[in-house]
Amino acid sequence: xxxxxxxxxxxxxxxxxxxxxxxxxxxxxxxxxxxxxxxxxxxxxxxxxxxxxxxxxxxxxxxxxxxxxxxxxxxxxxxxxxxxxxxxxxxxxxxxxxxxxxxxxxxxxxxxxxxxxxxxxxxxxxxxxxxxxxxxxxxxxxxxxxxxxxxxxxxxxxxxxxxxxxxxxxxxxxxxxx
Numbered sequence: 736x737x738x739x740x741x742x743x744x745x746x747x748x749x750x751x752x753x754x755x756x757x758x759x760x761x762x763x764x765x766x767x768x769x770x771x772x773x774x775x776x777x778x779x780x781x782x783x784x785x786x787x788x789x790x791x792x793x794x795x796x797x798x799x800x801x802x803x804x805x806x807x808x809x810x811x812x813x814x815x816x817x818x819x820x821x822x823x824x825x826x827x828x829x830x831x832x833x834x835x836x837x838x839x840x841x842x843x844x845x846x847x848x849x850x851x852x853x854x855x856x857x858x859x860x861x862x863x864x865x866x867x868x869x870x871x872x873x874x875x876x877x878x879x880x881x882x883x884x885x886x887x888x889x890x891x892x893x894x895x896x897x898x899x900x901x902x903x904x905x906x907x908x909x910x911x912x913x
Contacts, residue, residue, distance in 0.1 A: 736766070736791045736876045739799045741816050742863075743784035744808025744829075746774055749863035752889070753806070754785035756867060759885035760877065761789035769797040782811065789876065804874060806866050807833060808849075817842075827870055829862060845869060847911055853904065861904035868908025879909055 740757065744750045751772045758770040767790045774783040786799035805820050806827045807813040813826075813833055820826060822841045831850035847869050849862035858865075864886075871877035883902055890898045 736789070738787075738789045738804060738874065738876055739802050740787040740789075740804040740806065741784055741799055741802040741819070742787065742806040742808075743782075743812030743816055744863075746783040747860075748783070748808045749860065750774075750783040750808065751785050753863040753867045754787045756864075756882060756885045756889050757787050757789065757877075759888050760881040763884055763888075764878070764881050766791060767794050769794045771797040771799075784812065784816075804870065806870060808863065808866065809833065810835070813837070825874065827866055827873075829866060831862070845873060845913070847908065847913060849908065852907060852911070856907065858900055858904050858907075861900060864901050864904035865908035865911070868905040869911055870908075871905075872909045872911075879905070 742750050742754050754770050758768040761768045769788040771786040788794050801819055801821050803821050803824045805816050808829045810833050820842050824842050826837050826842050826844045828846050829849045830846035831848045837844040847866055849865040852865050853859055853862040871882055882905055886901045
């Protein structure tokens with residue numbers, strides 16, 4: 736098993752956090768993992784992305800040039816990374832903020848209105864976790880229980896009130912039938 740993933744969006748959308756949750760889940764499941772964040776100097780409101788690799792074998796480089804999975808939280812991210820997805824890869828698109836469809840026909844695409852779902856359910860700022868829930872539902876190798884356990888490790892004690900909201904957001908994405 737090897738998943739190479741790029742998660743991309745604006746700073747402040749929890750891009751790096753959702754990558755960290757994926758990596759912790761992979762690590763807790765006994766896989767080799769890599770998490771490489773990248774963000775502009777302005778952070779909140781600027782561009783942010785992270786490369787995540789979860790593998791059964793050693794990882795030679797943390798850089799993901801050709802992701803098998805793209806999670807795009809805004810249009811500039813889709814524009815930037817769409818052509819890099821490997822043939823037969825998968826794209827997860829926040830359809831609240833991205834109104835166009837993936838142009839490639841050799842990529843399976845899921846359109847999740849995660850920002851709208853988060854806002855409608857009093858979970859502003861948790862669209863990233865809704866997207867993560869959909870990813871683990873659709874991509875082999877991820878387990879809901881592992882992601883929930885990872886959230887419990889990654890959410891800091893000073894934000895303990897966010898623990899259940901993050902879990903609920905992941906479950907909402909996992910159960911989304913769009």
